[in-house]
Amino acid sequence: MEFLPLSGADESLSLGEGDSPLLPLIRLQHKFELPSVWAKDEMLNPTGSFKDRGTVVAVHRAKDSGVRKIGTVSTGNMGASTAAYGARAGMQVFVLAKEDTPREKLLSAGVHGAHLVQIRGDYGELFLESYRVGSRHGIYFMNSTDPFRIEGYKIIGFEIYEQLRPRLPHYIFVPVSSGGHLIGLMKAFIELSRAGIIPSLPVFIGVQAQGCSPIAQAFSSGRARVSRVPAPGSVAQSINNPSPPGGNLLLHMLREHDGAVTAVTDEEILTAQRILAREEGLFCLPASATVLAGMLKIRDEGRFRPDDRVVLVITGSGFKNIPVLEHQALSIHSATPASLDALIASL
């Protein structure tokens, strides 16, 4: 635990998060003439996303501090994660959601007994308001850039290092919303480098959806600060964050360490979702598929060398958003037991 700010592990808080597989994507690599690619499969966490990595650390911290009420501001995945770990710890949980958060995403937090509140109004304002309300009511709001969450995301980076060892990754692709996840991953490798364990950092590439890409816009235009984007909208709903609280820090870190942020279209995202599912059996959220779309862009720019090693962090399970599959134009055939033979012969 020497790299983490906790007293020690508390198994009663764990739901079996972490130790996610690093899967070689050999079929993908051959089909698209890519360098060696691995998926760090964060879908295999208890609530189906990388959020659990941060939540367990933040809840641990809450318990150490004697806090009995926790909360989060969420568009979906974070709410489900915080509600699940809060329930496991016997805490009262408050989930504040944007007005347009799909009802089904709220229900998957509510089943754990969390108080669900849909907020009409500005999302950035809500983020700040949650801290004010939290301090008045004794609620620890563990939002997307909570420092203990970020410590939890670091562990994903340490695992990538351990799982590839003695080889090192050249590139790591990560979807970017608030910025907290990528900040945590970069911190892991920066700490390994400072400790003299690795000679250099991988190139970190954050990927946003073009419909909501405030960090990518600031990066490409050379600005030091992220501007709020109006009316965000992309198929990658869980990373539609118009005013990312970690954006400025992330911009600074990426520039210091030769990283980048890129943006991909909804069409590229849906294509990437389909490719991962069809070629490798990985059904992920559109937000997660951005990393493959981003990788294909970098390939098209001719930046990879054949012996590069690339890691795609697949952040969340496709089961959390089945309705989006209506965009994939899948066909369903119909038959009787008697007509089945002829149908199969025709497929």
Place this chain on the structure above:
Amino acid sequence: MEFLPLSGADESLSLGEGDSPLLPLIRLQHKFELPSVWAKDEMLNPTGSFKDRGTVVAVHRAKDSGVRKIGTVSTGNMGASTAAYGARAGMQVFVLAKEDTPREKLLSAGVHGAHLVQIRGDYGELFLESYRVGSRHGIYFMNSTDPFRIEGYKIIGFEIYEQLRPRLPHYIFVPVSSGGHLIGLMKAFIELSRAGIIPSLPVFIGVQAQGCSPIAQAFSSGRARVSRVPAPGSVAQSINNPSPPGGNLLLHMLREHDGAVTAVTDEEILTAQRILAREEGLFCLPASATVLAGMLKIRDEGRFRPDDRVVLVITGSGFKNIPVLEHQALSIHSATPASLDALIASL
């Protein structure tokens, strides 16, 4: 691999299945005055259910045999699992589903490129027809009681043994649909017993939903054979199997080894789903929640001793059926940033 009928492990087929956590349920135990309880959390498999354990073994077998086309008859979870592993292996996949299978369950198989066929007509007949069609078209139908699937389910049993060691479980509760899963778990402990590794078997309790409980009915009425039940219907959709192909074998095995099959109501199932989510942070399918409902029944019958150790096998993730949460009567509050403070004070 000595307990498995395979040449060796093939990592290119794996999606990171298995090694699921065995979670102590301490809050549940105290709240409901239970003996020691653990959840074997099979939700933490790549497609969110225990089916992946069997699918990976069957697909491995298919590859060893040079088969390039696979299929399954499914109400949902098995289709998604077979489609994912088939995609990973580069195989053509056929998913045959009952007419009333929810569209969203089919889509999660279709995203992997599987051929989806909805069948009007009898489900039991479809099961047999799949083998006839398969043999004509060179498709290996790996259905619920496929012997290689069952070998995969054995591994869950071996893991429970390893994770509790040196202690042994006294009871293992498992949802029952086709019977294949429980047969596999029992085989694991029978093999451990025959090898002299354990002195006796745990008591296995299969749980069905009262709305579709052909095996429980045969068990309680002392019959040697399972009769088809008409018009099945329960909230536990993924175990609504009116004509379970493994039923007769399972009845025989349970009687030989002092096990039992019980049935629980939809109300008990939904209550159990809520308890697992609220007390322990485990959001599972209604079918999976049957195991807690069954355990509470056995507790009410006074059968547990205080020092018993009980394992509940939680078979599938609740994210695979969010709409069922509409039964849980969850309330969603509404506020503006300005009215949030007053709302939280009132909760």
